[in-house]
Amino acid sequence: MSNTTNLQLPLIDANQNQKYVTHNEALTSLDALIMIDVVSNALSAPPGSPADGQRWIVAPGGSGAWSGKDGNIAAWQSGAWNFYFPGQGWTAYIANLGALYVYDGTNWNPVRGAGTAAGNRLLNATFTLNQRGAASVASGAYGFDRWYVLTETGSVSLSGLTDPETGAIAGIRLTQPDASAKRIGLAQAIESANVRDLRSAAAILSARARLSVSGSIRYAILEWTGTADVPTKNVVNNWASTTFTPGNFFINTVNVIATGVIAPGASVWGALAGISGAFGASMANAIVFVWSDAQLAQNVTLDLDRMQLEAGAAATPFAFRPIQEELARCQRYYEKSYGQGVAPGSVTTAGISLCFLGGLPSAAYTGAAFVSFRSTKAKVPAVTGYSPSTGAGGKARDGAGSADVSVSIVGANVADSGFTWSAAAAGAAASLNLQLQWTAEAEL
Template sequence: MDYPKNTPGAGLANGRFVDEDPIAGTPGSLIPASWGNAVTQEILNVISGAGLVPSENQTDQLSLAIKELAKLDPQQRFPVQVYRKNLIINGNFDIWQRGAVNLAPNIGAYIADRFRCDWNGNAGVNISRQNFVPGQGEVPNEPRFFFRWQQVTAGAGGSIHRISQAIESVRTLAGKTATLTFWAKADTTRQVNVTLGQFPGTGGGGGETVTPVGSFQLKTSWTRFSATVQLPSLAGKVLGSGGNDCLRLSFDLPLNVLQVIDLAQVQLEEGPVSTLFELRSPGDELMLCQRYYEKTYSQEVSPGTFIGAYGSLISTVRLGQASFSAQPLAQWTFKVEKRGVPSISLFAPTSKGTPGQWRSGSDEVSSASARALGASTRGVWVDNFDTALVTQTYYIHATADAEL
C-alpha cells in the first residue's frame, strides 16, 4: 500500500497529504474513493486474518490482530533440536519394549517405556496398551495407543497406586514455571492427584521435595487437563553422587477400589502456557527410550519370548578349540549409550535347556554359566564363565536396564 501518487488531482505535496491553506490560497489534498477503499480493505484483511470479526465501533482491532498474528504457532515446524519441548519421553505411548501388558496382576514396575507402575495393599492391576480406533475424534493427532490401568483386585490398606516417570536430572525445571498437559478418562468419575518431586539422588541431602500440580476429576469420556506450577529452586540442596537424581512426575490414583484409568498424550514443558502436543516420530522416541532400556529382541517381541536366534547375540565354538577358548563369547554394542551402567538380563532363545543360557543352533546343547562381563554405558560382553562347550554355534538374548 502507498499514497495515491499516480492519481491525478489527489493534491499531494512531497508525496504526502496536506491540508487546505486559506491564506496561501492552496487547496487541500483529495482522498480518492479507490484509495480509501483499498486502505480500509487492507486493514480488514489483517483483522479477518487474525480470526476477528470486524466491528465498526471498535477502534483497537488492528492492534489486537497484529498481536494475535505475531504469536508463535505451536505447529510451526522447527528443527527438532530447537523444538523438542516435551520433557516426558514416550508421552504418546508409542513404545512398549517390555511388552504390551504386565506379566501378572501383582507385578508392576516398567511396562510402557519410561512409565513406572507401583501399587500395594495386595491390589491386582492389569497394565495394558490399548488401541485408538483410526479416525476417532476425541483425542487429537491420531495417536495409535493409550495406557490403561485396570484394577481387578481392589486390595486393602494400600498407600500407593501410582503411575510415574522419572526425568533425568533434578536440575530439570528447577526454579522455573512448568505446564503439564494430558488426556485421561475413567470408568466413572475419579480423582487423580498429580505431583512433581525433586529427588536429589541417593546420598543427597534434604530428601525429595514434592510440589502438587493439581487434583483432576476424570470423566467417562476423554478430557484434556492442564495445570501450571512453579517449581522450587535447588538452593540448599546437596545432590547425591549416584547419578540417579531426577524430577519425578507422579499420577496418584484412588486407593483400594476397582477402577479403570486411561492416559494419553502426556506433556510437561517449560513455561506458563500449554501448547499443542509435540509429535515426535516413533523412531526418535525409541532412541530416547533406549537410553534407559534396550533389548536384542525386535521392538514388538517381549523379552523372554522363545523366538529362536532372531536378533540374538551369536558365538561360534569351532573345531579344535578347548578349555577357555571353547566358550561362547559375544560383544553387545548398544544402539544408544545408556544413562548409567545397566543391569543385564539373559534369556535363552528356545524353551529347551536351561533358562537364561546360551543355546546351540541345533537346539541340542545348552550352557550352564552364561554371564554378563564388563558392562559399561556403551556395551557388554556375554561369555560362559570358563565352561567349555562342544563345537556349535550358540545364541542368547539379552536386555540392558538403566532406568532411574
C-alpha cells in the same frame, strides 16, 4: 503527547518544552524492548542487586516492587524499575532456560519447531513403547518404557490402547486386578541431565485421562534434591492422606511443585488442566505422578495419553516425536535383543547374539562375543541373558549340543556402550554354536 501503536513509545509534541526528556524516555524504552534478553522468568520478587539494563519476566504472584506485574518485562534502568506490558507476538530470549519464548497475548510460551516434541521432558509420553512386554507390574517396577507403577498393594495390570481418542495415536490402560479395592497410579522420573536446566524455573504438566467409573484423578509435579538419578521411586507416604504435602501424602524427601485434580465422569476423557510451579535451585530430578484419588474396585480402569511436562507456566498443544526417535531415547534406559513386540524370555532366535565357529577338531569349547548397544545407556546397565530355545534366564543355548548352558556376563565387561558374554559348550563337538538373547536395564 501520544504514543506509538506497537511499543507505546512516547511521541514528541511540536509545542512541548524539554523535548529531550520525551526523546530520552523513548530511547530508554527501545533499549529495553529491542533484542529482548531476560535473565529469568522464575522470579516473582525483585532480585537483590540487579545490574543496570537487566531484564526479567515477572513470574506469577508478583510481589514487592513487582506486585501486579505478572508477565510484564521488568527492566532495571537508571536505579529504578520500569515495566513493559508485552504485546502479542513479542519474543524474548530467557537466559535461565536457554530458550526463545513468544507472548501469545496471555502467556509466554516456548518457541518450538512445528510438529516436534522438543519441549516435552517426558519420554514415551504417548505410551507407544512397551519393550518389556509388561502385563502385570508390581509397585515400584517399570512397565511401559520409562514409566513405573505405584499402588497401595500388590500389582497393576497394564495394556496398550490404540487410537484411544481423536488426536491420540496410543495410550495406556491401568487395570485394578485385585478383589480388594486400592489406589493405583503411574510415575516417571526424568534424568537429571534432561531437566536440571529448569532449576529455579517454571514447568507445567498436562495430559489426558479417563476412569471407567465416576471419580477423581490426581496428578503432581515433584522434585528430588538428593543424589542425582537415584530418586526414591515410591513417593507416597500415606495413600489415604488428603493433604498433598511432604510428610503427609508424599514422602519427606521430595518437594511438591504443583498438584491438580479432575473428575471427568465415568468413561469420559478429560484434560488434566495444566498445573505449574517453579523448581527449586537444588532440583536434581523431576518426577510426574498420576493416580486414582479413591480406592478402585476390581477391574476398574485408569487410562492415560499425551502426557507432557514442559518449561513455562502455560501448556502448549501436544506434539509427537517420530517413533524411531522415541525408541532411540527410550533405549538409553532399556534395550533388548528381541524384536519390538516380543517379550523377553520368549522362545525365538530372531535377533540373537551368536558365537559360531565351524570345522574344528572335536572338543568342548568356550566362546565369547561382544554386543554393542544401539543407544549409550544412562548408566552401566544390568544385563540379563536368556536361552533363545527355552526362554530360561541366565542361560545361553549351545546349538551344537542342543542344550542350555550357563552364560557369564561379568560386571567388569559391561559398559554403557555394550557388554561381553561367554559360555562353555555342553560337551565336545566339531563346531561352536553359542546363542544368546539379552536385555539391558539402566533405569533410574
